[in-house]
Amino acid sequence: MNNFQFYSPTEFIFGRETENKAGHYVKKHGGSSVLLHFGGGSAVKSGLLGRVKASLEAEGIAYTELGGVKPNPRDTLVYKGIDICRENNIDFILAVGGGSVIDSAKAIAMGVPYDGDFWDFYSGKDPEAALPVATVLTIAAAGSEGSGDSVITKEEGGLKRGAGSDLIRPRFSILNPELTCTLPAYQTACGATDIMAHVFERYFTNTTEVEITDRLCEAVLMTMIKETPRVIADPANYDARANIMWAGMVAHNNIVGVGREQDWNSHGIEHELSALYDCAHGAGLAVIMPAWMEFVYKHDIMRFAQAATRIWGCKMDFAAPENTAREGIIRFRRFLRDIGMPLTFDELGAKTDDIPALVDKFGLGDGRTGGFVKLSSEDIASIYRIAADPKLI
């Protein structure tokens, strides 16, 4: 196990009707003038935004609204949010929505006290300060409600990049599974895929002697394998939604990933797809992550065999562990297909002809990247080609 630091100071308030406590928790965490940040019309139409506003008003907390966050949130709205915060002396940002809204809120939070361009933080610079951020979560997926991460897309050129800092870990996050019971099956499945991908990015590692985090990763994955088909079949199943919602947080606040080298190439390779085609991140991951597995599994067959047996319940082929490793990848793809995810470039609407452009946009040049297997640009092209025509399916 490697040395590590772990810090997850977010206060989580989980369960039915908890959005009505938003005002109470803003006050508890020191907010007095709030930017209320949200996405499209669903938070308004469902009445959620109204309940959150009523809760702020009941505590005498002022707020300014900024809606319009889109999936794959853009830098343009972040700049606008920074201006609004400065003009209105905002001291607290409350994101009501999913990962895109929360990531946009985090970007604004870092940008407000910073003299330069907030994009610096998405180009490798560490922030020194940020406004406090909190969330009312509406979809189990990105894990942004408990993480110190944010991903933003540059409108011009479609560059999609991430930033990370403990300063943008939410002060509190309200998680009410009821809010997710009306999500369409496709979005639900995209979220579930993202959650599982967050765990797999940590699970495939070269760090040895990490039994505790291996087992915790497997715990989250087995939960997702049990609960996701339940909510696809029965969207209003509160308990299955609740298990998925908490699993989504656990998957990404890094409690399952500490002390080990992590990979994250699947996320990077996928980001180019959602940036180019504006597809859902989870759908892109369903196409890319098994393709990545198909490309790298020979690097550590026993780790893939462990995943297959412990997570997917495959029987270990002791004479040929490679068969077990391959079976685990096949089972993952079957699971994704069963919950309605695309598995190939075709099914996603991506084009094989775009592969050179995707690799070019990835921008690795002659370098290598990743934790489990260090990939070259040519390797990334191979993974896109596998995604176009997978074998272990």
Add this chain to the structure above:
Amino acid sequence: MNNFQFYSPTEFIFGRETENKAGHYVKKHGGSSVLLHFGGGSAVKSGLLGRVKASLEAEGIAYTELGGVKPNPRDTLVYKGIDICRENNIDFILAVGGGSVIDSAKAIAMGVPYDGDFWDFYSGKDPEAALPVATVLTIAAAGSEGSGDSVITKEEGGLKRGAGSDLIRPRFSILNPELTCTLPAYQTACGATDIMAHVFERYFTNTTEVEITDRLCEAVLMTMIKETPRVIADPANYDARANIMWAGMVAHNNIVGVGREQDWNSHGIEHELSALYDCAHGAGLAVIMPAWMEFVYKHDIMRFAQAATRIWGCKMDFAAPENTAREGIIRFRRFLRDIGMPLTFDELGAKTDDIPALVDKFGLGDGRTGGFVKLSSEDIASIYRIAADPKLI
């Protein structure tokens, strides 16, 4: 799943040589005048206390020492600590030691800003303020390094009681597994038993639809089952120590227990043993917890069968699940015996004749207590009697 709040704001610094960063983190978390709280001579002799002091001095942080914490920490030293803090304008308490030292530090932290008797907090009162507490952990066991709990024993009469508040969750905890590599096998096994008991107290629940926390509980338990025999056989095994140390935190900061009714009767019933005989808490749990299981398993045979199959790897007896449930309890006792724990009153040095006094001290009277099964005084007597003469062994 039940509604819940989860808040674990402790910053964890984990790995080799991390105690040398104590001064840095005290400063980061706002401390300027520290009470350095510790136990017996081992922290001094090993050089650990010296390294922590050097680290404080390097940051220009003043400190006052208070050693002498004993296992099952006493109220008398807490009163002394409160006086010292007030006399020296202490603003931060750094506990260097195991659960007893940390629990004593937490009691002092609540006592300093309080006008009344600190024991009020161990009699059900909620504190409104507390000095910040941090830890340098020397044994994986109590989980106090990541919890909001503290247990103190009243010198007069041997009353052992707990307090809990988010205010006493440590600001930071330094976990260096190297510090545990010199622990005797018996203490190591006691710690491991305590860790496993913290999980079982949460695992046996009447709350349904808690797959995520079930799986997380099982993850910690399977890790302990793998790693504990390794450190008993090879005490200086850093990696096995590291897995156990992090498992010990995860077992008790409540990430594996949220959203579900918990039990905690085994802890309560054991507390009377360690208060009367001054035995190690973990050794008492090794005697009591399987006895409690033997008494209650018929309340939910399928949950015990699930534990047996998922945690202990027993084959499910579909024709007679009760056999599987019983097999799980037997496997737990065999595991405890293999790591050197006592299993019976005799082996612990407890006396059957004392059972009426133990039940009397428990103080339940005609009431009932617990989560999974609500026990009467007579039930508790039965559990002590099973502990004296277990059948599933």
